Amino acid sequence: MRYAVKHGVALFNRPFREVGKEYLEKQRVRAKRGEITTQRLDTVRNIIEGPLNDYIGSVQVHLIADERWSDYPSWRREHGEGRIERNGSRMVSEEIATKLVKAEFERRRKVSQTRGIRPKPLSQEQFAAALKAKMEKLVPYVSDDTIRMEMKLFSAIMKFAVKKQYVPASHRFDDLPALKTMQREEFTVEEYRKLHTVGRSWVKAATTEASRWQRTVTYNMVLIACNTGMRPPELRNLRWRDVWPAKDREGRDIFVLFVQGKGKSRKLVPQERGRLY
Numbered sequence: 642m643r644y645a646v647k648h649g650v651a652l653f654n655r656p657f658r659e660v661g662k663e664y665l666e667k668q669r670v671r672a673k674r675g676e677i678t679t680q681r682l683d684t685v686r687n688i689i690e691g692p693l694n695d696y697i698g699s700v701q702v703h704l705i706a707d708e709r710w711s712d713y714p715s716w717r718r719e720h721g722e723g724r725i726e727r728n729g730s731r732m733v734s735e736e737i738a739t740k741l742v743k744a745e746f747e748r749r750r751k752v753s754q755t756r757g758i759r760p761k762p763l764s765q766e767q768f769a770a771a772l773k774a775k776m777e778k779l780v781p782y783v784s785d786d787t788i789r790m791e792m793k794l795f796s797a798i799m800k801f802a803v804k805k806q807y808v809p810a811s812h813r814f815d816d817l818p819a820l821k822t823m824q825r826e827e828f829t830v831e832e833y834r835k836l837h838t839v840g841r842s843w844v845k846a847a848t849t850e851a852s853r854w855q856r857t858v859t860y861n862m863v864l865i866a867c868n869t870g871m872r873p874p875e876l877r878n879l880r881w882r883d884v885w886p887a888k889d890r891e892g893r894d895i896f897v898l899f900v901q902g903k904g905k906s907r908k909l910v911p912q913e914r915g916r917l918y
Contacts, residue, residue: 655807664685721782871900878902897910
């Protein structure tokens with residue numbers, strides 16, 4: 642006890658799970674004040690109660706060292722299920738398949754409850770069939786972009802523990818392991834033309850004036866996002882006052898869009914005549 646008091650080590654330690662709950666409660670307060678969105682709060686909750694809790698939830702926070710930090714990417718790729726097959730795929734063991742099937746059923750149960758539907762319990766036959774299908778199907782790896790986001794939250798929780806004096810300052814983790822920089826694939830010309838054609842047909846198929854107006858607005862928002870690379874929060878914040886005419890270096894007429902989202906701002910220039918072809 643004397644050593645702990647002298648060197649600033651917490652006398653009564655706690656597992657990472659409890660520190661994560663304290664951090665989540667702090668983020669909930671920030672969401673009420675409008676500092677972060679409720680969507681961000683849900684993302685933080687899902688990561689803390691999901692992969693981080695599975696990986697290190699029961700470990701005492703003062704025992705989390707560099708080895709636990711650096712081993713997270715390999716553990717996450719082995720035990721997680723991604724969504725994009727181009728990241729690579731693998732077979733899963735029966736233990737991991739059982740966990741994935743239970744998680745999928747729990748997700749469907751929550752969705753059904755939000756819609757007012759009382760879900761039926763999973764029978765032994767249904768569970769066995771879902772388990773067999775999961776083990777026979779290749780599972781995509783979790784992308785490095787997802788791992789990077791989760792490790793940033795991992796680091797933030799450890800910094801929170803340092804601030805609360807649960808662990809000394811040496812337990813801060815700032816440097817992420819070497820991870821591949823992920824980039825989303827852009828639309829091809831064929832994909833953009835199909836989006837454009839289907840969008841126009843969708844607008845023409847409206848049966849009421851209100852529906853036609855709403856579909857037209859949605860169609861134009863999709864075209865603006867495709868031609869400028871604008872993010873959804875920036876689209877929601879866009880106003881007429883944020884659009885003004887200008888000229889480029891060669892004296893051609895252009896339009897500049899001043900967009901804001903996630904606490905940042907930037908200027909965008911749409912493609913000429915709003916098309917990519």
